[in-house]
Amino acid sequence: xxxxxxxxxxxxxxxxxxxxxxxxxxxxxxxxxxxxxxxxxxxxxxxxxxxxxxxxxxxxxxxxxxxxxxxxxxxxxxxxxxxxxxxxxxxxxxxxxxxxxxxxxxxxxxxxxxxxxxxxxxxxxxxxxxxxxxxxxxxxxxxxxxxxxxxxxxxxxxxxxxxxxxxxxxxxxxxxxxxxxxxxxxxxxxxxxxxxxxxxxxxxxxxxxxxxxxxxxxxxxxxxxxxxxxxxxxxxxxxxxxxxxxxxxxxxxxxxxxxxxxxxxxxxxxxxxx
Numbered sequence: 001x002x003x004x005x006x007x008x009x010x011x012x013x014x015x016x017x018x019x020x021x022x023x024x025x026x027x028x029x030x031x032x033x034x035x036x037x038x039x040x041x042x043x044x045x046x047x048x049x050x051x052x053x054x055x056x057x058x059x060x061x062x063x064x065x066x067x068x069x070x071x072x073x074x075x076x077x078x079x080x081x082x083x084x085x086x087x088x089x090x091x092x093x094x095x096x097x098x099x100x101x102x103x104x105x106x107x108x109x110x111x112x113x114x115x116x117x118x119x120x121x122x123x124x125x126x127x128x129x130x131x132x133x134x135x136x137x138x139x140x141x142x143x144x145x146x147x148x149x150x151x152x153x154x155x156x157x158x159x160x161x162x163x164x165x166x167x168x169x170x171x172x173x174x175x176x177x178x179x180x181x182x183x184x185x186x187x188x189x190x191x192x193x194x195x196x197x198x199x200x201x202x203x204x205x206x207x208x209x210x211x212x213x214x215x216x217x218x219x220x221x222x223x224x225x226x227x228x229x230x231x232x233x234x235x236x237x238x239x240x241x242x243x244x245x246x247x248x249x250x251x252x253x254x255x256x257x258x259x260x261x262x263x264x265x266x267x268x269x270x271x272x273x274x
Contacts, residue, residue: 005040009033010093013086024071031067034085035060047208050221064072066260072106077252080161088156095148102143106130110141113187122192134195137212147183150228151176153155156237175235182231186224193219 007266012030016023038057042267045053070078095102117124117134124132128140143149189245191222200217240247 005033005037007097009037010089011096013082014093016082017086017090024074024082025080027079027086028068028071030082030085030089031064031071032128033065050225052221052225062261062264063257065264066257069260070256075256077249079189080249081253084156086156087160088152091155092148092152095143095146105146106141106143107147109146109184110150112184113141113191115182116188118190120188120192122188122196122197124191132191134191137195139191141187141192145183145187147179147186150232151179154179154232154239157236157246158239158243161243161249163243163245167243171239174238174242178235179231186227187271190216190224206226240273 009030012026014079015026016030035057035080038053038060042054042057050145067078067082095105107129108133109176110126114126114132116122117132124134125139126138128131132139132141154175155172158175161167163171192211194216197212197215199215200212201214203214206214208217228236236250240250
């Protein structure tokens with residue numbers, strides 16, 4: 001079911017790219033499907049002791065309300081951010097929904113991760129085409145480990161606003177190689193930390209019952225997630241210098257959503273006081 005929500009969202013955003021009368025309604029359906037997916041995935045992430053995505057699901061509700069409100073008003077900045085989402089899905093779709101392409105990328109990333117691990121003195125063996133083992137502990141390389149989602153999102157950001165071809169090429173050269181290389185480093189760090197048991201701390205919050213999972217939790221769910229957030233923010237600021245229109249859009253969106261959230265909070269306080 002969860003996978004269908006992503007597929008529905010992808011289809012809706014791709015239809016939104018077609019300039020016709022009802023395109024904004026498809027954007028709304030796309031955003032609703034994304035938020036629905038986040039909530040559907042909450043049990044999975046809680047089982048992994050990953051609370052970042054459940055928190056994002058809760059935060060997304062007021063943002064979804066505001067987005068729907070302004071899409072119905074045909075608001076240019078919100079239409080633009082929906083265009084960013086649509087382009088991101090357009091880039092991601094071949095990897096996510098054509099198994100041959102997605103598996104090819106996973107194979108490449110698994111091979112390069114293995115090569116770097118061997119180069120730094122932590123060689124692994126392949127127990128399957130995408131299953132790496134060291135010290136009796138196995139790590140599976142899946143599509144989420146390839147960085148394609150982050151690349152698609154950031155390219156959507158770079159290409160979702162009006163810009164010159166030169167700016168688009170610069171955006172691609174900034175985003176794609178940077179995220180791809182850093183993602184390989186991330187995989188190497190997580191696999192090494194897990195198989196060498198670098199962080200066997202606080203099992204009461206980091207364990208899921210599997211031997212050694214604590215090190216995976218701290219490396220993958222905490223350190224790698226925080227590192228990825230820092231990288232994405234830094235890339236966004238770099239894109240602002242390449243594409244000034246993007247910075248203007250970000251400022252417009254910040255003002256719009258901040259103002260709407262403040263209004264919602266004031267209404268909630270007023271109701272609580274009555």
